[in-house]
Amino acid sequence: MSSVDAVAVSHSRTGRLPRLNRRQRTLLVIVLSAALLLSVVAGGLLLGNEMLTTNLDQRNLSPSLEHPFGTDWLGRDMLARTLKGLTLSLVVGVLASTVSVLIALTLGMAAATFGRAVDGAVTWLVDLFLSVPHLVVLILIAFTLGGGTKGVILAVALTHWPSLTRVIRAEVLQLRTAEFVQVSRRLGRTRWWIATRHLLPHLVPQILVGLVLLFPHAILHEAAITFLGFGLSPQQPAVGVILSESMRHLSTGYWWLALFPGLALLVMVRAFDILGDNLRSLVDPRIAHE
């Protein structure tokens, strides 16, 4: 061990950058990815709508310094549209993940605390939601609600809880066998007391990480269902709308309409993924040493 340390020290002396330990690197990655996501939101919110107005003498410009993502057939700046779209995706993602996490927490806790019948019902409900392809469920719910922003948000929010419910249920089941919980029960604490004082504090990290890791799914599903035409109306700057519009201009060679918005979406989803993974390794000591 000491020889490894010595090597690390000698490296840090010769290298220009200070050598960070694993925890510091994890923190750095968290800060960087959070900063990237925040800057997307800031960009989307600060950009005025004047960038989105039609500008017919600047139609179909390929990417340049002035318009890094090019312009579309109405002369709108694609960078501005993409940033607005990503911000919208983010809002949908926040709403959907929060609702999903709340549902998952309620169901998972209920399944693990209220006995076999409730547990069976919750497990069955999870299986029911996982038994139909996710995208088909989204289409069905969006269809029921008549599409639109409300339809998309509700569809995405109401369908992302099953896997997290399983995780929370398993976690609670494990916690309940822990000695301090058993002792607490023998001391005559109520189920509610145990649930709120013993179980919830242990679940908070899980929930936080689960929340962040739900984001990528929620955002991708929002984009997918919007792309299929169920979601946001064509006037709204959503990435799904932008990409489905770009399909009509592919054969004319306007490749930038599809490339950059999709790439930006990919980067954002990946940033959430990295953020979630690093948060988990910071919070969960069991996988911190992988």
Place this chain on the structure above:
Amino acid sequence: MRPEERVQIAAVLVFIARKSFRLGTLLVAVCVLSFWLVSHSPIDPVNAYVGADVMRVGPEQRAAIAAYWGLNDPPLQRLVNWGAAVLRGDWGTSMIFRQPVIDVISERFTASLALMGTAWVLSGVFGFALGIIAGARQGTWIDRCIKWYCLTLASTPTFWLGLLLLIVFAVWLGWAPVGLGVPAGVLSDEVTFGDRIRHLVLPAATLSILGVANVALHTRQKLVDVLASDYVLFARAKGESEFAILWKHGLRNVALPAVTLQFASLSELFGGSILAEQVFAYPGLGQATVQAGLRGDVPLLLGAVIFGAVFVFVGNLLADIIYRFVDPRIRWGGGRYEQC
């Protein structure tokens, strides 16, 4: 027949019976829930049926259509009527295709099956190979590359990748057609097998490239676990070569989870094929589902939901059965080792 064999067969039958019962309850629930959902849609079924002729249809005709579809009955009555018809094999008539739903689904699913089957096999084989390479070389640059590549794929929107392939191979290089399952303007009997393949390549490539990620990451992790096990340590101590260890201990222990995972991921494959079919205008079941949803074709939408549920269930059932047949540690029936 020896008694153990008889016990074994009985256990298999009990297992299948239990699973079928489970499918039954889930399917009934899926039917009731979906029916309840679509009956609350704000889209008027008569308008959806009439379509563009909305100005030429008078109130009497509308009433006649509503009566014909049974739209005036109370919801419960409609649910029972529909459920009974579905059980008899009559899934109703698709409004947009003007054909029985069963026919639409079977025709469209055949096209989708070619697409999904190709992608399923290709992504399985390549994903497994990538996972083995990464796991065997854990910690090296090639492992990091494969891991990074797979994690990035997992964040890639399916339809965007499809668009990129379309831009590069269809628009720039002109190697592949821009869309549709068969060439436009050609009679259906004149469509050759080659034409179908040409139209299948890009959508299948999209799904295969994305499908690799899951199975590769899973296989890698399993292989890393296996290579860290005591029996591999013992094999090394005996002086077996790395290749022999990989071949004898690695592959055997890793192949089964990979196959199971592939079967269990049919749900994602189905979702992916919906998006890929939409991008490439490939006339499969996914595209029909999207059309049904957009244009308010309730019978077809319900049919697609039920079919999707059966499809996913069959995948999971196959995964379970394969696991139990191959892996002696998992018993049939409710044994102690069951890992459901």
